[in-house]
Amino acid sequence: MTNPTTTRDPDLTRLRIMDAATDLFVAHGFSSVTMSQLAKAAGVTKSLIHHHFGSKEKLWEAVKEHAFEQYFRAQMEMLQEAGEPDAALLRESVVAYFHYLQANPSAVRLFAWTHLEGDTSCGDMDAQLMGAGAEWVRQAQKRGLLRADVNPAHLVATFVMTCTQWFEARCHHQHWPGMGDDEAFLDDFLKIFMEGVVPRD
Amino acid sequence: MTNPTTTRDPDLTRLRIMDAATDLFVAHGFSSVTMSQLAKAAGVTKSLIHHHFGSKEKLWEAVKEHAFEQYFRAQMEMLQEAGEPDAALLRESVVAYFHYLQANPSAVRLFAWTHLEGDTSCGDMDAQLMGAGAEWVRQAQKRGLLRADVNPAHLVATFVMTCTQWFEARCHHQHWPGMGDDEAFLDDFLKIFMEGVVPRD
DNA sequence: ATGCTAACTGGTCGGCCGGTCAATTATTTT
DNA sequence: AAAATAATTGACCGGCCGACCAGTTAGCAT
Numbered sequence: 001m002t003n004p005t006t007t008r009d010p011d012l013t014r015l016r017i018m019d020a021a022t023d024l025f026v027a028h029g030f031s032s033v034t035m036s037q038l039a040k041a042a043g044v045t046k047s048l049i050h051h052h053f054g055s056k057e058k059l060w061e062a063v064k065e066h067a068f069e070q071y072f073r074a075q076m077e078m079l080q081e082a083g084e085p086d087a088a089l090l091r092e093s094v095v096a097y098f099h100y101l102q103a104n105p106s107a108v109r110l111f112a113w114t115h116l117e118g119d120t121s122c123g124d125m126d127a128q129l130m131g132a133g134a135e136w137v138r139q140a141q142k143r144g145l146l147r148a149d150v151n152p153a154h155l156v157a158t159f160v161m162t163c164t165q166w167f168e169a170r171c172h173h174q175h176w177p178g179m180g181d182d183e184a185f186l187d188d189f190l191k192i193f194m195e196g197v198v199p200r201d
Numbered sequence: 202m203t204n205p206t207t208t209r210d211p212d213l214t215r216l217r218i219m220d221a222a223t224d225l226f227v228a229h230g231f232s233s234v235t236m237s238q239l240a241k242a243a244g245v246t247k248s249l250i251h252h253h254f255g256s257k258e259k260l261w262e263a264v265k266e267h268a269f270e271q272y273f274r275a276q277m278e279m280l281q282e283a284g285e286p287d288a289a290l291l292r293e294s295v296v297a298y299f300h301y302l303q304a305n306p307s308a309v310r311l312f313a314w315t316h317l318e319g320d321t322s323c324g325d326m327d328a329q330l331m332g333a334g335a336e337w338v339r340q341a342q343k344r345g346l347l348r349a350d351v352n353p354a355h356l357v358a359t360f361v362m363t364c365t366q367w368f369e370a371r372c373h374h375q376h377w378p379g380m381g382d383d384e385a386f387l388d389d390f391l392k393i394f395m396e397g398v399v400p401r402d
Numbered sequence: 403a404t405g406c407t408a409a410c411t412g413g414t415c416g417g418c419c420g421g422t423c424a425a426t427t428a429t430t431t432t
Numbered sequence: 433a434a435a436a437t438a439a440t441t442g443a444c445c446g447g448c449c450g451a452c453c454a455g456t457t458a459g460c461a462t
Contacts, residue, residue, distance in 0.1 A: 008409060035449075045411055048411080115370045116230065130377040165366040177331060179352075191351050209429070246442075
């Protein structure tokens with residue numbers, strides 16, 4: 001039988017390092033986090049991190065790749081669960097995306113760091129996702145359920161970027177006068193966005 | 202008379218350091234830039250940077266403050282030049298803001314770095330700016346020129362954040378399939394946004 | 403049981419980090 | 433002209449950085 005109090009568990013160790021690294025990198029970015037901090041946070045020695053990941057840079061890559069995969073999978077699921085495209089479903093998609101980002105603040109910050117680094121390693125997955133989203137919109141346009149005079153990619157980008165920026169720059173605009181909470185903003189954004197994407201009678 | 206080829210010019214030196222520091226910080230962020238890099242880029246010694254700015258952190262603060270001031274002044278001018286609020290002028294404001302960011306990519310990146318750092322030092326200026334923008338919208342709403350059922354701050358935030366994110370994450374979404382260039386996106390965004398903010402007949 | 407592989411540790415290293423300081427040179431003040 | 437002030441330099445510092453390595457130990461295949 002397997003020993004539950006086994007002294008060594010490389011998979012768990014890797015996981016613990018990844019988790020600690022994710023927290024630290026998300027909070028402070030790659031370059032201002034040191035191996036000593038990482039080791040201390042993960043409860044292991046610096047050498048062990050090198051043993052499992054090779055270098056600080058490779059650990060960072062692993063953290064990013066893992067986060068992208070999670071994001072990609074979640075978004076693909078949401079897209080595939082969506083049925084026949086129409087305006088109501090688009091609205092639901094925006095709400096779902098907004099709430100996904102709300103529930104995964106570390107993903108938002110990780111994306112922001114990678115944007116600034118100019119990292120495009122997530123390009124393929126992201127392009128695939130956006131392509132699917134745009135195609136979804138294009139079908140709704142063909143059926144006359146969404147206005148057809150806007151580039152589908154731009155339509156998707158508009159709501160994706162607004163949701164992203166809302167959480168990315170939260171520390172900034174949460175102090176702006178008159179700003180409401182997450183739900184209040186989402187409501188108002190949807191009022192504007194949905195009115196702007198449905199066809200005029 | 203003043204000697205044009207004078208060997209010492211502390212103001213120019215400060216400026217050269219600030220310029221070099223702005224470039225480097227904007228490109229790589231605060232913590233991954235070293236004093237040696239800064240000194241080399243500015244054509245001065247490390248010690249001289251310390252002499253003029255005290256520390257790396259204080260130089261960073263100076264760079265940010267300067268950028269914020271420039272941004273603040275430019276936006277305030279744009280706001281004050283704007284006349285009686287109505288939908289057409291809102292459209293022009295969005296276009297002007299978009300083009301300002303397009304022409305000042307380093308400002309965009311600097312904001313992004315500070316967002317991630319959680320820096321709120323520009324809070325006062327920014328709140329003032331947003332307050333003025335929201336007030337501008339509120340007046341248009343009172344006159345029935347913009348729909349009144351959305352929080353003015355949210356309306357302004359919507360287009361500000363979209364423009365910001367467009368340039369902030371450019372390296373990311375410029376590879377998305379079907380995406381047009383800056384002007385094409387702006388056009389489509391305005392189609393959606395303007396349709397969403399004008400009152401229904 | 404015994405050897406092999408891989409997980410894991412502690413110690414250590416060269417290098418570069420941000421920062422300091424005394425000395426020198428240019429500019430301004432008196 | 434001389435004294436005071438400020439700009440600028442180069443040499444130098446302690447400390448920590450990421451990385452490495454020799455050695456130890458646990459798990460596993462045979």
